[in-house]
Amino acid sequence: MQFMRTGDLRWWELMDDLARHVADIDVYHTDGDKAAYNRGLFWHTAHYVDAGLATHRTYPRAPGVLGGGLSNEHNYAMGLVLHYFLIGDPLSAASAAGLASWVIAMDDGSRTVFRWLARSATGLASQTASADYHGPGRGVGHSVLALLAGHQLTGDGALLSKAEELIQRVVHPADDIPARNLLDAERRWSYTAFLQALGYYLQYKAERGESDAMYNYVRASLLHYARWMAEHEYPYLDKPEILEYPTETWAAQDLRKSDVFYLAAAEATSAERDRFVERGSFFSRVSIDALRAMPTRRLTRPIVLLLSHGWLHHSWVHRPQPMPADIPELPALPPLVTFVPQKAIAVRRAAAIAVASLAAAVIAAAAAFLW
Numbered sequence: 102m103q104f105m106r107t108g109d110l111r112w113w114e115l116m117d118d119l120a121r122h123v124a125d126i127d128v129y130h131t132d133g134d135k136a137a138y139n140r141g142l143f144w145h146t147a148h149y150v151d152a153g154l155a156t157h158r159t160y161p162r163a164p165g166v167l168g169g170g171l172s173n174e175h176n177y178a179m180g181l182v183l184h185y186f187l188i189g190d191p192l193s194a195a196s197a198a199g200l201a202s203w204v205i206a207m208d209d210g211s212r213t214v215f216r217w218l219a220r221s222a223t224g225l226a227s228q229t230a231s232a233d234y235h236g237p238g239r240g241v242g243h244s245v246l247a248l249l250a251g252h253q254l255t256g257d258g259a260l261l262s263k264a265e266e267l268i269q270r271v272v273h274p275a276d277d278i279p280a281r282n283l284l285d286a287e288r289r290w291s292y293t294a295f296l297q298a299l300g301y302y303l304q305y306k307a308e309r310g311e312s313d314a315m316y317n318y319v320r321a322s323l324l325h326y327a328r329w330m331a332e333h334e335y336p337y338l339d340k341p342e343i344l345e346y347p348t349e350t351w352a353a354q355d356l357r358k359s360d361v362f363y364l365a366a367a368e369a370t371s372a373e374r375d376r377f378v379e380r381g382s383f384f385s386r387v388s389i390d391a392l393r394a395m396p397t398r399r400l401t402r403p404i405v406l407l408l409s410h411g412w413l414h415h416s417w418v419h420r421p422q423p424m425p426a427d428i429p430e431l432p433a434l435p436p437l438v439t440f441v442p443q444k445a446i447a448v449r450r451a452a453a454i455a456v457a458s459l460a461a462a463v464i465a466a467a468a469a470f471l472w
Contacts, residue, residue, distance in 0.1 A: 102408050120184040124196040129171060136212035137225050141171035141203045148402075149346060173207065173226050173240040174291075176200055178250040185254070194254050201251020201260050204244045208263075215447035224442030227267050229295075230288055235440040236281050237326070239291035241271050242298035249305050264302065265315050271295070273437035274321035278329045286337055287345060292326075293357035297410075299323045300364025318434075320368050327365035328373075331380050334358055336387045349398055352391035353406035359384035363413035367422045374424070378417060385414040 104112035129141050150163040160166050181197040184190055208226035210216055215223075229238025248264035251257065272295070283289045299319050306316045336355050341347035362381035366374045388411070392398040 116184065117188070120181060120190065120193050123181065124192045128196050128199065136209060137207040137223070138171045139203070139206065140199045141207070142176055142200060143171055144175045173204065173244050174229060174238075176204065176243045176247045178247040182250045182254065197247075198251045198254050200247045201255075204247050205259070205263050208267075210443040213443065215443050218447035218450045219443045221441075221443045221446060223444065224440060226263075227270050227440065228442070229291060232442060232444070235442075236271050237283070237292035237295040238271075238289070239294035241267050242291070242295035245295075245298040245302060249302060253305070268299070268302070268315075268319060268322075270440050272299070272322045272326075274318060274325050274434065276322070276325065276437060278326060284333065286340075286343060286351075290337070290354060293354075293361050296323060296326055296361045297357060297364065300361065300367070303364070303368060314432075323361075323365055324368060324373075327362060327369075327377055330358065330361065331376055334380075334384075336384070336391070338391060349392060349395045349400065350402045350406070352388055352395065353403040353410075355384050355388035355391075356406060356411035359388065360410050360413050363417055366417070368425055370424060370427060381414060381417065385411055 103109070104116055123142075127143050129138055129143060132139050144160075147160050147163075147166050150161055150166055153161045153163060155161055178197040178200040181193040181200075185194040185197065204226050206212065208222045208224070210219060210221050210223050213223060224232065224235055226244045227235045227241040229236075229240035235241070244267055245264045248260045248267075252260040252264070281289065281292070283292050300323060302319055303316065303323065306312070306319075337344065337351035338347060344351060359381045362377045362384065366377035366381060369377055392403060392407075397403070
């Protein structure tokens, strides 16, 4: 971003070095581990601890830090795509496409030890924060973005189909949003990252001229959540008492809300669009104003968020978007089916088999005794 702003070749050199580091070092170049890890991307480090010697999982050797593996919540492919489009580096293209394939692999139940009891999806591509939450969150949001990046590079229809499968797994145009408890900031803050991914999906489909049933499903879902946000969302630091660490990062995360409102505004019509633009402007303003008042605004986490989000506000100020067509009436849709991960199904079936086996053994023993 800084190179494109300034033309200063020193930024170009840093960009090129970083992209090569990600492709060479951060991507896990192996097929010898489990499918949830092979060809994936290692996490960045833990928060709120000092930097220091790292474990092989990139976590610092610090008290209370246990380490971790690879995860859908930290799958970043879009920067590699941008690097490829800027300079044509085939390594960046291959790495981004590989991160898209990793999403499919991690969700493939036929590649796990549980496949003998259940063949369904693992849920590793759609979970966020815990194995049993498969609603809007950054885990599924990053999976969708990686799949869109892979489809853009390769044209592989399986990648776009998987993105749409994951979207339908976690969101519905008629969701009971209060039941999601999205205002629990510590556990559910990243739902906005998923809604951003929905907006980018719609942009991608529009660029391809695909205004199909899935486009309308996602559009209706995004607007449904944006309406709820317009009534209920507030700047995170307005309620610091519910945050474990009320730092500058929360102020920067408000930019995601601004982006969601502008993405929704691009799909809305009439007065509803004006409401979303007003909310987008509000969250952009309060985020930047809060950061300006904080000496810690120059730390890495807020800077990364500032470089990644908030651009839509300036785009709308200088170039308002054309009014979209009215949303067609959607056909009758079945309700969202609660997703159950493969492991949970397998454990339940294993327990049932154990109970049945025990019952059979008891019956056999009783029959032998009576005989």
